[in-house]
Amino acid sequence: MRQRAVAYIGLILILTLSNFFPRVEFLIPLYMLLPLLFLSNRELGLKNYGKGILYGSPLFPLLLIFPPDLSCPSWVLNQLGIATAEEVFFRAYLMGSFGNLTVSLLFSLAHLINFPTLNSLLVFFPSLAFGYVYLRSGSILAPILLHFSSNLLYNSLIEKFPQLYHLLQRQLTGG
Numbered sequence: 001m002r003q004r005a006v007a008y009i010g011l012i013l014i015l016t017l018s019n020f021f022p023r024v025e026f027l028i029p030l031y032m033l034l035p036l037l038f039l040s041n042r043e044l045g046l047k048n049y050g051k052g053i054l055y056g057s058p059l060f061p062l063l064l065i066f067p068p069d070l071s072c073p074s075w076v077l078n079q080l081g082i083a084t085a086e087e088v089f090f091r092a093y094l095m096g097s098f099g100n101l102t103v104s105l106l107f108s109l110a111h112l113i114n115f116p117t118l119n120s121l122l123v124f125f126p127s128l129a130f131g132y133v134y135l136r137s138g139s140i141l142a143p144i145l146l147h148f149s150s151n152l153l154y155n156s157l158i159e160k161f162p163q164l165y166h167l168l169q170r171q172l173t174g175g
Contacts, residue, residue, distance in 0.1 A: 001097040007034075008094060008106055015113045029081060032089035044092040045140035055137040056145025059153055066156040076152075083147035090127070091134040091143045100131035112172070119168035126150050 011031055018025045035044065045052075070076055086107070094103045104127035111120035130143035158165035 004094055004097040007089075011089065011110060012113060015110060019114060029085035032085040035088055035093035039093065039096075043096065044088065045134065045138060048137055048139035049141055051137040052139030052141025053145065054142075055133040055139070056142035057149070059146065059149035062153055063149060063156070066153060066160060068152040068156045069159065079151045079155075080144075080148050083144050083151060087130065087134075087140060087143040087147055091131060092140045095131060095134065100128060100135065103131055104128045116172045117168065118170050118172065121172065122168070 011028075014024065014027055014031055018028060041047065068076075090103050090107050094106065098106070104124050107127040108121060108124040111123050114120075126147070130147055133142040133146055134140065136142070158168070
């Protein structure tokens with residue numbers, strides 16, 4: 001547990017450092033993928049692919065109603081990369097020592113460091129869902145797919161409803 005807490009503190013330090021030196025932002029997803037080097041496939045949840053797809057795909061039909069802008073493949077791949085890195089670190093790694101509620105709080109805190117907005121505070125709730133599908137399916141694929149489809153759906157909704165974007169991007173700080 002202590003090693004994972006130290007790893008989380010390391011992530012917070014990199015996030016904080018990236019606020020002052022934006023060029024180090026590329027280190028954030030690389031750092032979050034480090035558990036891939038140290039944990040076995042079983043510990044990471046690289047199993048139960050069928051359940052992972054089943055539990056991770058409930059939002060994909062909504063993307064037919066609110067289709068995302070897929071004209072920029074690099075953006076779509078970026079969203080998949082972000083979802084993968086965050087889920088490997090928070091679900092596969094941290095949930096090995098902490099419960100879903102604690103990991104969801106840590107997930108929100110990590111988002112708040114770089115983006116002190118209402119939106120970052122509210123990521124707590126999807127994080128609970130990502131943790132639930134991870135525990136229920138036993139597969140890291142489930143939260144990765146759910147996270148990825150959530151990001152695509154969020155982007156579609158804020159494009160369709162710009163007032164929602166302005167509401168969610170309100171700063172939580174005085175500035």
